[in-house]
Amino acid sequence: MKLILKKLKDNAVIPVRATSGSAGLDLCSCIDSPVDILPGEIAVIPTGLSAQPESNDTALMIYPRSGLASRYGISLANCVGVVDSDYRGEICVPLINHGSERFTVENGMRIAQLVVTPVILPEIEVSDALSATERGCGGFGSTGL
Numbered sequence: 001m002k003l004i005l006k007k008l009k010d011n012a013v014i015p016v017r018a019t020s021g022s023a024g025l026d027l028c029s030c031i032d033s034p035v036d037i038l039p040g041e042i043a044v045i046p047t048g049l050s051a052q053p054e055s056n057d058t059a060l061m062i063y064p065r066s067g068l069a070s071r072y073g074i075s076l077a078n079c080v081g082v083v084d085s086d087y088r089g090e091i092c093v094p095l096i097n098h099g100s101e102r103f104t105v106e107n108g109m110r111i112a113q114l115v116v117t118p119v120i121l122p123e124i125e126v127s128d129a130l131s132a133t134e135r136g137c138g139g140f141g142s143t144g145l
Helices: 066-072
Strands: 003-007 025-028 035-037 042-046 049-053 058-064 074-076 081-083 092-097 103-105 110-118
Touching: 035 042, 035 092, 049 058, 058 066, 058 074, 066 074, 092 110
Parallel strands: none
Antiparallel strands: 003 049, 025 110, 035 103, 042 092, 058 081, 058 110, 074 092
């Protein structure tokens, strides 16, 4: 499977896997000057990249970097970003500061990780009834802690 990347800005960084066993490719910021994110604030950080997956049955999923989240409280404002296979605009990352200190994003900083994921594209069927299960309509907390 190929992922075709286009640099939209000269200083954009092509993402790479940090190790041979890494599932994600590290996405880097592509900014002209540092961006401060105060506690509770959200900043949308551009990557300077657009992408084209080889196949329409994939999506590019953007996840937080665990080190930024666990050390500084920096995560994604939308928890997980979904880049559809037909999107050709710039990939941007909405970072939120859940920490108690100002966090500064520098140009070229690794800010998120990109994982290419297969997508099942279902045929939709509408029905008046669904099959019965042991769980039924039991929702939040219905199976215990």
